[in-house]
Amino acid sequence: xxxxxxxxxxxxxxxxxxxxxxxxxxxxxxxxxxxxxxxxxxxxxxxxxxxxxxxxxxxxxxxxxxxxxxxxxxxxxxxxxxxxxxxxxxxxxxxxxxxxxxxxxxxxxxxxxxxxxxxxxxxxxxxxxxxxxxxxxxxxxxxxxxxxxxxxxxxxxxxxxxxxxxxxxxxxxxxxxxxxxxxxxxxxxxxxxxxxxxxxxxxxxxxxxxxxxxxxxxxxxxxxxxxxxxxxxxxxxxxxxxxxxxxxxxxxxxxxxxxxxxxxxxxxxxxxxxxxxxxxxxxxxxxxxxxxxxxxxxxxxxxxxxxxxxxxxxxxxxxxxxxxxxxxxxxxxxxxxxxxxxxxxxxxxxxxxxxxxxxxxxxxxxxxxxxxxxxxxxxxxxxxxxxxxxxxxxxxxxxxxxxxxxxxxxxxxxxx
Numbered sequence: 055x056x057x058x059x060x061x062x063x064x065x066x067x068x069x070x071x072x073x074x075x076x077x078x079x080x081x082x083x084x085x086x087x088x089x090x091x092x093x094x095x096x097x098x099x100x101x102x103x104x105x106x107x108x109x110x111x112x113x114x115x116x117x118x119x120x121x122x123x124x125x126x127x128x129x130x131x132x133x134x135x136x137x138x139x140x141x142x143x144x145x146x147x148x149x150x151x152x153x154x155x156x157x158x159x160x161x162x163x164x165x166x167x168x169x170x171x172x173x174x175x176x177x178x179x180x181x182x183x184x185x186x187x188x189x190x191x192x193x194x195x196x197x198x199x200x201x202x203x204x205x206x207x208x209x210x211x212x213x214x215x216x217x218x219x220x221x222x223x224x225x226x227x228x229x230x231x232x233x234x235x236x237x238x239x240x241x242x243x244x245x246x247x248x249x250x251x252x253x254x255x256x257x258x259x260x261x262x263x264x265x266x267x268x269x270x271x272x273x274x275x276x277x278x279x280x281x282x283x284x285x286x287x288x289x290x291x292x293x294x295x296x297x298x299x300x301x302x303x304x305x306x307x308x309x310x311x312x313x314x315x316x317x318x319x320x321x322x323x324x325x326x327x328x329x330x331x332x333x334x335x336x337x338x339x340x341x342x343x344x345x346x347x348x349x350x351x352x353x354x355x356x357x358x359x360x361x362x363x364x365x366x367x368x369x370x371x372x373x374x375x376x377x378x379x380x381x382x383x384x385x386x387x388x389x390x391x392x393x394x395x396x397x398x399x400x401x402x403x404x405x406x407x408x409x410x411x412x413x414x415x416x417x418x419x420x421x422x423x424x425x426x427x428x429x430x431x432x433x434x435x436x437x438x439x440x441x442x443x444x445x446x447x448x449x450x451x452x453x454x455x456x457x458x459x460x461x462x463x464x465x466x467x468x469x470x
Contacts, residue, residue, distance in 0.1 A: 062384070062387035062388045062390065062391040062466070063388075063391050064391045064392045064462075065198075065392055065458060065461055065462060065465070066195070066198050068195060068198075069191055069195050069198055069461060070458065071187070071191070071454055071457055071458070075187060075190060075191065076453075076454060078187070078190070079183055079184075079187045079453050079454070079457065080449055080453065082106070082182075082183045082186060082187070083179055083180060083183035083449070083453060084156045085102070086099070086102075086174065086179035086182055086183060087154075087156055087157075087158060087174050087179045087446070088156050088157075088158055088160075089102075089158075089160060090145030090146075090158050090160050090162075090172045090173055090174045090179070091143075091144065091145055091160075091162060091172065092144060092145060092146075092147065092162040092163075092164065092170075092172055093144040093145075093209065093210040093211070093212045093213040093215060093216070094119060094120060094144070094209055094210040094213065094215050094216070094219070095120070095144075095162060095163075096120040096143045096144055096209045096210075097120055099120070099143050099182070100116065100120045100121070100122050100143070100207070100209070103122045103124075103143070103182065103186070103207050104116070104122055106186050107122070107124045107186075107189070107205075110189060110190060110193050111193070112124045112125065112126050112189060112193065112205075113125045113127070115228055115229065117220050117223050117224075117225050117228065117229075118208075118209065118210075118216065118219035118220040118221075118222070118223045118225070119209065119219055119223075120143070120209040120210075121143075121206070121207060121208055121209050121216065121219065121220050121223075121225075122143075122207040123204060123205065123206050123207070123220075123225065123228075123229050124189060124204070124205035124207070125202065125203075125204055125205075125229055125230065126189055126192060126193065126202065126203040126204075126205065127202050128196055128199065128200055128201060128202065129196050130196060132196070132199075132200035132201070133200060133201065134199070134200030134201025134202075134468050134469055135201045135202075135232075135233045135234075135467055135468050135469065136201055136202045136203075136204060136230045136231060136232045136233055137201070137202075137203055137204070137232050137233060137234055137235075137236060137464055137467040137468055138203075138204040138205075138206055138232035138234070138235045138236065138413065139185055139188065139203060139204070139205050139206065139236050139237065139460060139464060140206040140208055140235060140236070140237040140410050140413060141178070141181035141182050141184065141185035141205070141206070141207055141208070141237065142178045142181055142182075142207075142208050142209075142211035142216065142410075143178055143181075143182055143207050143208060143209050143211075144178060144209055144210055144211055144212050144213075144216065145158075145160075145172050145173060145174045145175070145176075145178065145179075145212075146172070146173060146174075146175045146176060146212055146441060147162065147164060147170035147171065147172060148171065148172070148173045148175040148441065148442070148443055149171035149173065149443055150171070150173035150175070150443055150446070151443035151444055152443070152444055152445075152446035154446055157173075157446070158171075158172060158173040158174065159171075160172045160173070173443070175440065175441050175442060175443065175445045176212065176240075176440045176441055176445065177239065177240030177241075177428060177440065177445070177447055178211065180240050180426075180428065180447055180452065180453060180456060181237075181238070181239065181240070181456075182207060183453060184238075184453060184456040184457050184460055185205055185207065185460065187453075187457045188205075188457055188460040188461050188464065189203070189205055191457070191461060192461070192464070198465065199464075199465055199468045199469070200468060200469060201468045201469075202230050203464060203468070204229050204230055204232055206220070206225075206413065208220060208410075208413075211408065211409055211410075213370050214259075214370050214371055214372045214373075214407075214409045215370075216409060217373075217409040217410065217412040217413050218409070218412065220413070221412065221413070221416050225413075225416075226416060226417055231417060232417070232419060233419055233420075233467065234378075234381060234414075234419055234420045234421070234422065234467050235410065235413050235414040235419060235420070235421045235422075235423075236385070236421075236422050236423070236460075236463045236464065236467065237410050237421075237422075237423045238423065238424050238425065238426050238456060238459060238460065239408070239423070239424075239425055239426065240425075240426045240427075240428040240447050240452065240456070241425045241426065241427065241428065241434070241440065242427075242428070242429055242431075242434050242436075242437035242438060242439055242440065242445075243425065243426075243427030243428070243429065243434060243437070244427045244429065244430070244431065244432050245427050245428050245429055245430065245447065245448050245450070245451050245452045245455065246393070246397060246427060246451040246452075246455050247393075247397045247398070247399070247426075247427040247455075248386075248389055248393060248397060248398045248399075248424050248425065248426055248427070248455075248459055249398075249399055249400070249401040249424065249425045249427070250377070250382065250386055250398070250399075250400060250401070250424040250425065251377055251400065251401060251402070251403050251404070252377055252379055252382045252383060252400065253376065253377060253379055253403075254336060254337075254374060254375070254376050254377075254403055255375045255376065255377045255403055255404065255423060256374070256375035256403065256404050256405075256406050256407055256408050256411075257306070257308075257334040257335060257336055257372075257374070257375075257403075257404070257405050257406065257407050258334070258335050258336070258337070258338065258341050258371075258372060258373060258374050258407065259332065259333065259334050259335075259370070259371070259372040259407035260332075260333045260335075260341065260345065260368055260370070260371050260372070261330065261331065261332050261333070261368070261369050261370040261371070262330065262331040262333070262348065262366055262367065262368050262369075263328065263329075263330050263366075263367045263369065264286075264289075264328065264329050264330070264331065264352055264364050264365070264366050264367075265326055265327075265328050265364060265365040266282040266285050266286050266289070266326060266327045266328070266329075266356060266361060266364045267282065267325065267326050267361060267362050267364070267365075268280035268281055268282035268285060268323075268324075268325060268326065268327070268359070268361050269325065270322065270323050270324050270325040271323045272321065272322070272323070273320065273321035273322060273323055274321070276323060279323040280359055280360055280361050281323050281359075282316060282324060282325065282326055282327035282361065283316045283317065283323070283324070283327050284359070285327065285355055285356060285359040285361055286314065286316065286327040286328075286329055288355050288358075288359075289329070289351060289352055289355040290311045290314065290329060292351050292355060293309055293311060293331070293348065293351055294309070296309050296344055296347045296348060296351070297309055297344075300343065300344070300347050301340060301343070301344065305335075305336055305337075305340050306334075306335075306336050306403070306405060307333075307334060307335045307336070307340055307344055308332075308333065308334040308405060309331060309332075309333050309344065309348070310331065310332045310333075311329050311330070311331055312330050312331065312332050313328070313329060313330040314327070314328075314329050315327070315328045315329075316328065331348065333345070333348070334405050334407065336374075336403070337374070338374070345368075348366075349366060352364050352366060372407035372408065372409055373409060373411045373412045373415065374411055375407070375408045375410060375411040375421070375423060376411060376421060377421055377422055377423060378420030378421060378422060380420070381420040381422055381467075382420075382422045384466065385422045385424075385463050385466050385467070386398055386400075386424070388462045388463060388465070388466035389424070389459050389462050389463065391462070392458055392459070392461075392462040393455065393458065393459065393462075397455075401425075404425075406440075408423070410423055411423075422463065424459070424463075426452065426455065426456050426459065427452070427455075428447030428448065428452040429447060429448060430448060
């Protein structure tokens with residue numbers, strides 16, 4: 055979109071959450087927190103969102119299987135920009151240990167058939183509740199805006215499958231095409247604050263599953279084996295040199311071996327060993343370099359052991375999250391006008407990853423994506439980290455701040 059000059063201003067007084075709307079916000083958040091669903095299995099969540107949109111009289115479509123897209127058109131047909139607001143809906147295979155009265159006791163089934171506890175350990179329940187409340191406020195105050203808001207309730211963010219599924223299902227051919235995509239994500243910062251990055255905000259990420267094939271033998275006769283455990287152990291050690299010796303110190307990169315599985319008994323050398331890697335890189339160029347190094351090392355270690363070439367499968371591939379360098383500062387000025395200058399601060403890029411960027415990149419439109427504090431501590435290390443059993447944001451001022459920030463960003467793009 056072409057950024058127009060607008061004076062940042064706080065929300066009109068009537069658009070702030072009333073006690074009634076705040077109570078609804080809390081009730082909806084608690085419901086979502088109690089009923090998490092795993093990635094691309096968000097069937098009940100999607101149906102529940104559709105019911106809320108029906109109550110608001112907002113048209114909606116099911117996209118990408120478990121994705122729901124609400125289309126809030128101005129009731130009087132007032133013409134203006136189209137803006138997309140994205141909220142992710144999926145949860146994680148984590149057993150909650152927050153001590154909350156409304157803690158999740160849900161269970162789900164992973165793609166491999168394993169049963170696991172499920173919780174919203176990354177705050178996606180807050181994102182959905184905030185998005186619905188923003189839609190509720192906009193529906194009640196058409197005098198404050200013009201144009202169209204496309205609310206994208208996206209599944210499968212944790213596996214990077216969700217944005218891709220929406221796009222493959224023709225998202226932007228089925229709903230009005232936005233001039234910009236906005237969104238926010240709760241993080242372990244102080245509640246009531248917003249942090250943001252201009253430009254490259256989050257890393258690209260890739261996961262690799264590697265299977266080494268050797269030759270099994272009795273533990274007393276190692277000479278008759280090609281030991282895949284020894285092979286995999288050497289590979290794990292060698293992979294630690296990719297970042298330290300092949301990536302420039304000025305580039306941020308991470309190579310983590312997160313799983314190692316082999317064997318069933320101590321005196322049996324197995325036929326196979328499997329490892330899984332998670333890789334974070336800042337740019338497509340560094341991604342390509344690191345990926346090539348990983349493949350070279352894994353193949354060479356197998357050759358050195360006299361083993362066949364390993365099977366390397368890439369999955370869960372996340373795009374870069376790039377905040378538009380022109381639109382982001384002006385949207386942040388709008389958030390400062392609403393929340394206070396001291397509440398909105400810039401921070402360094404994060405090594406975490408997101409797939410929200412794919413929604414904007416598919417159209418070549420700007421993305422503005424910021425981070426919302428949800429805890430009592432001032433510093434990140436003072437608070438529970440995302441993806442941990444204790445990650446449960448305080449209700450307030452987290453939720454109200456998120457709704458008002460969403461409205462400030464949306465209204466800034468739409469105009470008044």
